[in-house]
Amino acid sequence: MSEEQPPPRSQRLGEETRRVSRQAGQALGQLNPISRARYPHDTHPALVPGIGIDEQRRRYSIDWFIFAITGVLTVAFVIWGVTNPASVGEVAGIAYDWTMVHAGWLFNALAIVVLVFLLILAATRYGRIPLGKDGEQPEYSTFAWIAMLFAAGIGIGVLFWGPAEPLAYFYNVPAPLEHEPESNQALHSAMAQTYFHWGLHAWGIYALVGGAVAYAAYRRGRVPLMSAIFEKMFGKKHSEGFAGKMIDMFAIIATLFGTAAALGIAVMQIGEGVVIVAGASELTNTMMIGIIAVLSACFVVSAVSGISRGIRYLSSINIVLTIGVIAVFFFAGPTLFLLNLLPSAFMEYLGTMFQMMGRSASWGQETLDFQSAWTVYYWAWWISWSPFVGIFIARVSRGRTIRQFILGVILVPSSLLFVAYGVMGGVSMWLAREGQGNVSPDLSAPEVLFSVIDALPYLQWLPIVVVVILAIFFITSADSASVVMGILTTRGDQDPNKLVVVFWGLVMAGVATVMLLLGEGTALQGLQSLVIVTALPFALVLILIMIAWSRELATDPHALREKYADLAVSNAVLDGVERYGDDFALEVVPTHPGEGAGAEVDSEHDDYTEWYQRTDEDGAPVGYDFATGEWADGWDPETGEIGTVVTEDSKAEQDPEGQTTKR
Numbered sequence: 084m085s086e087e088q089p090p091p092r093s094q095r096l097g098e099e100t101r102r103v104s105r106q107a108g109q110a111l112g113q114l115n116p117i118s119r120a121r122y123p124h125d126t127h128p129a130l131v132p133g134i135g136i137d138e139q140r141r142r143y144s145i146d147w148f149i150f151a152i153t154g155v156l157t158v159a160f161v162i163w164g165v166t167n168p169a170s171v172g173e174v175a176g177i178a179y180d181w182t183m184v185h186a187g188w189l190f191n192a193l194a195i196v197v198l199v200f201l202l203i204l205a206a207t208r209y210g211r212i213p214l215g216k217d218g219e220q221p222e223y224s225t226f227a228w229i230a231m232l233f234a235a236g237i238g239i240g241v242l243f244w245g246p247a248e249p250l251a252y253f254y255n256v257p258a259p260l261e262h263e264p265e266s267n268q269a270l271h272s273a274m275a276q277t278y279f280h281w282g283l284h285a286w287g288i289y290a291l292v293g294g295a296v297a298y299a300a301y302r303r304g305r306v307p308l309m310s311a312i313f314e315k316m317f318g319k320k321h322s323e324g325f326a327g328k329m330i331d332m333f334a335i336i337a338t339l340f341g342t343a344a345a346l347g348i349a350v351m352q353i354g355e356g357v358v359i360v361a362g363a364s365e366l367t368n369t370m371m372i373g374i375i376a377v378l379s380a381c382f383v384v385s386a387v388s389g390i391s392r393g394i395r396y397l398s399s400i401n402i403v404l405t406i407g408v409i410a411v412f413f414f415a416g417p418t419l420f421l422l423n424l425l426p427s428a429f430m431e432y433l434g435t436m437f438q439m440m441g442r443s444a445s446w447g448q449e450t451l452d453f454q455s456a457w458t459v460y461y462w463a464w465w466i467s468w469s470p471f472v473g474i475f476i477a478r479v480s481r482g483r484t485i486r487q488f489i490l491g492v493i494l495v496p497s498s499l500l501f502v503a504y505g506v507m508g509g510v511s512m513w514l515a516r517e518g519q520g521n522v523s524p525d526l527s528a529p530e531v532l533f534s535v536i537d538a539l540p541y542l543q544w545l546p547i548v549v550v551v552i553l554a555i556f557f558i559t560s561a562d563s564a565s566v567v568m569g570i571l572t573t574r575g576d577q578d579p580n581k582l583v584v585v586f587w588g589l590v591m592a593g594v595a596t597v598m599l600l601l602g603e604g605t606a607l608q609g610l611q612s613l614v615i616v617t618a619l620p621f622a623l624v625l626i627l628i629m630i631a632w633s634r635e636l637a638t639d640p641h642a643l644r645e646k647y648a649d650l651a652v653s654n655a656v657l658d659g660v661e662r663y664g665d666d667f668a669l670e671v672v673p674t675h676p677g678e679g680a681g682a683e684v685d686s687e688h689d690d691y692t693e694w695y696q697r698t699d700e701d702g703a704p705v706g707y708d709f710a711t712g713e714w715a716d717g718w719d720p721e722t723g724e725i726g727t728v729v730t731e732d733s734k735a736e737q738d739p740e741g742q743t744t745k746r
Contacts, residue, residue, distance in 0.1 A: 121687050124707045128691035129643040129681075132709060133216035134304030135481075138720050141306065142700040143576035145583065149328050150572045153335045157590050164597030172601045172612075179612040182619055183455045188443055190462040190615075191454070193622055195440050198287035200629050201294075201489045208645055209636045210486030214297040214477075217641070221482035231479045232495045234402050235289075235472055239349045239556045240281070241405065241503050242549060246535045247528040248280070249273040249508030250515060254524035257457070258449035259442065270512055272435070274428035277504050279439045280461040282432070282497040288465045290492040291625060292473030294485060295632045301481045303635070303694055306575025307474055309334040309624065315638075315690070316631040330624055331571045334470040337621040338571075339587070341467020342564040343594035344614045348529075349557045350374050350599065355529040356550035366529075371599050378554060379592040382561045386585050398559040404552050408545070409503050415539045416510035425505045432501075460611045463618035466625065470571070471564045485636075507535075514538050561588050638690045651680035 122128065164171045204210060213219060221228065252273035254264050262268040295312045305311035310327030317326050353374055354366040413421060442458070444451040480488050511531060514522040520538020522531065536545045565588040569579030572587075598613055636642060652669070659667035673679075686692075697707040697714070706715030717726040 122692055123696040123704075124709060126695070126709050128638075128686055128695070129640055129647060130709070131640045131695045132218070133213070133302045133640065134695060135216060135219075136300040136304055136306065138712075139304045140698065140700050140705075140718060140723075141575070143574050145580065146328070146331075146572060146574050149332055149335070150583070153332050153572075154586065154590070157336070157339060157594065161590065161593035161597055164600065165593070168597065168600040171597065175601065175612045175616065178616045182616055183451070183459065184444075186619055186622075187451070187454060187459050189619075189622060190459045190466070191440075191443055193466075193625060194284040194288065194462045197291050197625065197629070198284050198493075201287050201290055201493065204633075204636075205486045205489040209639075209642060210484060210489070212298075212485050212636060212639050212641045213302070213482065214294070214480055214485060214488055215301045215482040219301075219482045221480075223479055228479060228483070228491070229495050232476065232491060233499050234399070235476055235496060237402050237405050237499065237503070239345050239352070239553060239560070241500070241507070242408070242532060242553065243348045243352050243528060244277075244281075245504050245507030245532070246511035247526075247531040249277050249504065250511045250522070250524055250531060251528075252276050253512045253515070258453050259446045265516060270424075270516075271428055271431040273512065274424070274505060274508055275432040275435050276439065276457075277508055278428070278432040278501055279436065280458065281500045281504060283493055285461070285465045286493045286497050288462075288469050288625070289472045289476060290489050291628060291632075292469040293476040293480065293492060294488055295628050296473055297477035297480055297488070298485070298632065298635070300477065302639070307477065307577065308571060308575045309470060311575070312628055313631045315635050315694070316627070333620045333624055335568050335571050335587075336617050337467040338470045338564055338568055339591055339594060340613055340617040341464055342471060342560060343591050343598060344464060344467070345560060346375075346557055346591065346595040347598045349553045349560075350378075350595065351529045352532065353550050353553045353557070355533055356546045356553070359533050359546050360550065368600060372596055375592050375596055375599075378557045379561070379589060381554075382558050382565075382588050382592075383585055385558060385562055386565065386588060387581050397555055401552055401555045401559070404548060408548065408552070409506050411542065411545065412510050412535075412539070413506045415542060416506075417513045420513055421506055421509045424509045425502065428505055428509075429501055456611070460615060463615040463622075466618040466622050467614055469621070469625070471567045474567050474570070475563065510539075511535050561591055564588075564591065643684065643686075643691065646684060647680040650683065654680075 160171075223231070250273075253269055256262045256264055256269050256272065257276055260272060262272055292309075296307050296309075299305045299311045299314070300307045303314075305314060308327075308331055310322050310330045313327065313330065314322040316322075321327065350371050351366070354371050357370070357374070358366050442450055442454065444454070476492055480492075483491070511522055514520050514535060515524070520534060522534045522538055526534055532549065533546055536542050536549070562584075565584045566579060568587040569584040570577060572583055573579045594613075601612070655669050659669070684691075697705050699705050699716070699718070705718070707713070708715075712720075718724070719726045
C-alpha cells in the first residue's frame with residue numbers, strides 16, 4: 084500500500100484560512116466585547132438565518148373591525164342586488180365607465196410593470212434569497228411543486244374561455260389590427276391575443292403577491308396577511324392598525340368579487356350542460372340560481388363536516404380529468420393541424436407581445452372598446468384573484484429561492500395554458516372555418532364548448548364529464564377562497580374558524596348570484612363591470628407591494644452578507660495585488676471601527692435589527708438563541724406551551740430527584 088499523500092496545497096490553504104478566520108473572530112469579540120450586545124439576542128443582523136411563521140408566537144382571533152365592516156357591506160350589497168338588480172346595474176355601469184376612462188391605463192401599465200419588476204428581481208442578487216430560513220430545503224420536491232403549480236394554472240376558465248375566446252378574435256379581429264377575419268393571420272393573432280391574456284402577465288401578478296407573502300411569512304416570520312408585507316414600510320403600529328386593516332379589507336373585497344366571477348361563469352357553463360343533458364329548452368336565471376344553491380350547499384357540507392381533505396383529493400382527480408378533456412380534443416380533433424398551430428401560435432405571441440402591451444385608448448375608440456371588454460377585464464380579474472392564488476402558491480413554495488419561485492410560477496402554469504388554449508381554441512376555429520357542426524361566433528361563450536363537443540365524433544358522453552368537472556371546480560374554488568378570506572379576517576390564522584369560512588362562502592355565492600342577475604342574457608356584462616370596479620383599490624396595493632418588498636430585500640441578512648462580501652473582497656484583492664502581486668490569500672482579521680467590510684452599513688439601525696427581536700403573545704420582548712432555537716422563557720414552538728428552563732440559577736432549585744421547576 085502506498086504511503087498516505089499530504090493534502091494538496093489548496094486544501095491546506097483552505098484549512099489554514101478557516102483556522103485564521105475563527106481566531107480573528109474570537110479576537111474581534113475580545114477586542115470589542117460589548118459591540119454585539121447592542122443587537123437583539125446578541126446576534127449581528129447578517130447572521131440571522133431567517134424566521135418562519137411557525138416559529139413565532141401568535142394569538143389568533145377574529146378581527147371584528149375587518150369582519151364587521153366587510154361583512155356588513157358585502158351582505159348589504161347582496162341584498163340590494165337581489166331586491167333591486169336594475170339599480171345596482173345602473174350604479175355599477177357608471178362606476179365601470181368611469182374606471183375605464185380614467186383608470187384603464189393603470190391596469191395595462193400595472194400588468195407590464197409587475198412582469199418587468201419580477202424578471203429584474205429574479206436576475207439580480209436578490210434572486211438568491213430563499214423564501215425560508217438559510218439552508219432550509221424546499222417543503223415539496225420539484226416534481227410535486229410543479230404539479231401543484233399546474234393545478235393552480237388549471238381552472239374554470241380553461242373550459243369556459245378555451246374554445247370561445249380565440250373563436251371570438253378569429254371573426255372579430257382585435258382593434259387596431261386590420262387582418263381579414265377568418266384568414267390565416269387572424270387565426271394566429273387570435274391565439275397570440277389569448278396567450279397574452281392568460282400567460283406571462285397574468286402569472287406575474289400572482290407571483291408578485293405570492294412571493295411577497297411567502298417572504299414575509301417564511302423569511303421574516305410574519306402572518307400571511309397582505310398587511311404584513313408592509314410592516315417595514317408603514318411600521319408595525321400602522322401595518323397592524325388602520326392602514327393595514329384597510330389593505331386586508333381591499334384584499335377580501337377583491338378576492339370575493341374575483342372568485343364570485345369565476346363561480347358565475349362556472350354556473351353558466353354548468354347550466355348549458357344541464358340544458359343539453361336534460362333536454363331543457365333554455366337556460367334561465369331561476370335555473371342558474373338553483374345550481375348556485377345546490378353547489379353552495381355542497382360547499383357548506385365540505386367546510387363544516389371535515390371532509391375537505393377528500394375534496395382536495397377529488398380536486399386532484401379533477402385536474403387529471405381536465406387534462407384528459409384537453410387530450411380528447413387533441414386526438415378527436417384535427418391533430419395534425421394542432422401540431423402545426425401550437426408552435427406557430429406561440430412564436431406569434433412572442434413576436435407581437437410588445438405590440439399588444441402598447442395598445443391603449445390612444446389607438447382610438449375601437450381599441451378602447453376592445454380593451455374594456457377583454458384586456459382590462461382580464462388584468463382586473465387576475466388582480467382580484469391574486470390574494471387567493473398568491474397565498475396558495477406561497478404556501479407550497481417554502482424553501483425555494485426567489486429566482487426559482489418567480490421563474491417557476493410565471494413559466495410553468497403559462498406553458499400548460501399555452502397548450503390547453505392552443506388545443507381548444509385551435510379545434511373551435513378549425514371547425515368553424517371548415518363548416519363542421521354548429522360552431523360559430525354567434526353562440527354565447529358557454530355554448531361554444533358544447534357545440535365543439537357535439538361536432539367531434541364519439542363524444543356524446545363528454546358533456547356529463549364537463550358538468551362534473553365544473554361542479555367540483557366550483558366547490559373547491561369556493562372552499563379555498565373562503566379559507567383565504569377567513570385567514571384575512573382572523574389575523575392570519577391558517578386554520579380559520581369554520582363558521583367564518585362558511586359565512587364568506589355563502590356571501591361569495593350571493594355575489595355570484597347578483598352578478599348573474601345584472602348581466603341578463605349572457606351575464607358577462609355584470610361579471611366584467613363588478614370585477615373591474617372592485618379590483619381598482621387592490622391595483623394600488625400591488626404598486627405598494629413592489630415598493631415594500633424591494634425595501635425589505637435590501638435589508639435581508641443574505642443581501643447584507645453579500646454587501647459585506649463585495650466590499651471586503653474588492654478591497655482585499657486590490658490591497659493584495661498591490662502588496663504581493665499574484666502571491667496572496669484572503670484572511671479575516673479585525674480592523675479599526677469604520678474601516679472594515681461593514682463600513683458602509685449601519686448594522687445597528689432598526690431597519691436591520693428590529694424585525695428579529697422575538698416577542699411573546701402580548702408583544703413583550705423575549706430572549707432567543709438562534710444557535711439552539713431555544714426561547715429564554717422555555718416556550719416550545721411545537722406545543723405552544725411554556726416548557727422547562729434550565730439555567731444556572733434554576734439548578735439550585737432542583738429537588739432531590741433532580742427535577743427542575745417550570746417557568
